[in-house]
Amino acid sequence: xxxxxxxxxxxxxxxxxxxxxxxxxxxxxxxxxxxxxxxxxxxxxxxxxxxxxxxxxxxxxxxxxxxxxxxxxxxxxxxxxxxxxxxxxxxxxxxxxxxxxxxxxxxxxx
Amino acid sequence: xxxxxxxxxxxxxxxxxxxxxxxxxxxxxxxxxxxxxxxxxxxxxxxxxxxxxxxxxxxxxxxxxxxxxxxxxxxxxxxxxxxxxxxxxxxxxxxxxxxxxxxxxxxxxxxxxx
Numbered sequence: 228x229x230x231x232x233x234x235x236x237x238x239x240x241x242x243x244x245x246x247x248x249x250x251x252x253x254x255x256x257x258x259x260x261x262x263x264x265x266x267x268x269x270x271x272x273x274x275x276x277x278x279x280x281x282x283x284x285x286x287x288x289x290x291x292x293x294x295x296x297x298x299x300x301x302x303x304x305x306x307x308x309x310x311x312x313x314x315x316x317x318x319x320x321x322x323x324x325x326x327x328x329x330x331x332x333x334x335x336x337x
Numbered sequence: 338x339x340x341x342x343x344x345x346x347x348x349x350x351x352x353x354x355x356x357x358x359x360x361x362x363x364x365x366x367x368x369x370x371x372x373x374x375x376x377x378x379x380x381x382x383x384x385x386x387x388x389x390x391x392x393x394x395x396x397x398x399x400x401x402x403x404x405x406x407x408x409x410x411x412x413x414x415x416x417x418x419x420x421x422x423x424x425x426x427x428x429x430x431x432x433x434x435x436x437x438x439x440x441x442x443x444x445x446x447x448x449x450x451x
Contacts, residue, residue, distance in 0.1 A: 259437045270341075270427050270442035271380075278437075324370070324395065325429075325440060327380040 231315045236332045239309075245302040247331050249315030252296040260291060261318065262300045263327070264311040271314070271327070274300065305335045339364045343428050343443035351451055356415040358446050360428030367433035369411035370440060371395075371403060373424040380427070386411055387433055418450045 232250040239245040251260060261276040275282055275289045277298070282289040288301040302309055314330040344359035362369065371383040372395075382395030384403040392403050400422060404412040411430075415422055425447050429440040 261439060268445075268447075270343075270444045273439040273441055276437070276439055323437075323440075324382040324385070325372070325380055327374075329379075 231317060231328055233313070233315055233328065233331045235329060236334070239302075239305045239333060239335050241307060241335055241337050242304055245305040245309065245333060245335070247300040247302075247313050247315075247333065248297065249299070250297045251315070251317050254295055254317055256295075258317050258319070260289070260298050261316045261325075262287070262289065263314045263316065263325075264309075265314070265330075266308075266311045271325075274313075305333075307335050307337065309333065310335045339366075339430070339441040341428055341430055341441050341443035343426075343446050345446050346444060347447050347449075349449045349451060350415075350418050352418060352420060354415075354418045354450075356418050356448070356450075358413040358415075358426055358428075358448070360411045360413070360430075360443060361409050362411075362428075362430040362441075363409065364430065364432070364441075365408065366430040367408070368431050368440075369405065370429040371401075371411065371413045372427045372429065373397070374427055374445070375424050383413065420450050422448065423450045424448060 262274040263271040265271045277289045291298045312330040314327045340363045342361045369386045372380045385393045386405040402414045425445050427445045428443045431438045431440045
């Protein structure tokens with residue numbers, strides 16, 4: 228099962244890009260990387276996922292390295308409402324259960 | 338947008354009570370999940386259902402049961418509540434028709450057992 232490693236915390240100025248890194252060096256060839264975030268007292272919110280190509284949606288961009296051992300979530304113009312804990316996850320098992328680690332606590336400041 | 342609705346945001350019950358947590362999704366998803374989230378322990382899977390009346394145990398099913406009588410509804414039951422079941426309970430769903438689809442979560446039920 229692929230384990231992920233993220234920095235415990237990051238700061239970002241409002242309006243700037245937030246780049247959140249994740250290491251998943253033991254990922255298998257057919258395993259996807261998912262990103263979720265959780266704002267205090269709310270349920271986790273799905274952001275984006277990918278296999279090997281870079282992905283973009285209305286919320287964020289996901290850059291996956293060619294060897295797939297790491298990825299970066301990019302919030303292009305961070306707002307105060309992006310302050311949250313961000314989780315990088317590689318689901319495993321037949322149920323594709325999600326296992327959240329400690330994540331990265333992103334603080335966006337004015 | 339996917340909508341997963343949990344019946345209560347906050348719930349307080351007493352030890353020994355039978356507790357029902359309800360979850361409804363509006364996206365016709367085949368798969369539904371119940372997790373609990375505790376500080377320092379992260380997210381843990383309690384039960385999973387991949388179809389009506391079908392269920393699979395997750396990592397921590399002891400003390401819990403589930404019911405899926407209709408596709409859109411997945412209920413978690415605490416047979417005899419205990420204080421160690423005080424936690425945040427999260428319901429999620431995703432489609433089983435295509436692989437690798439994200440799970441979408443409700444806002445959670447913060448359950449306190451006194």
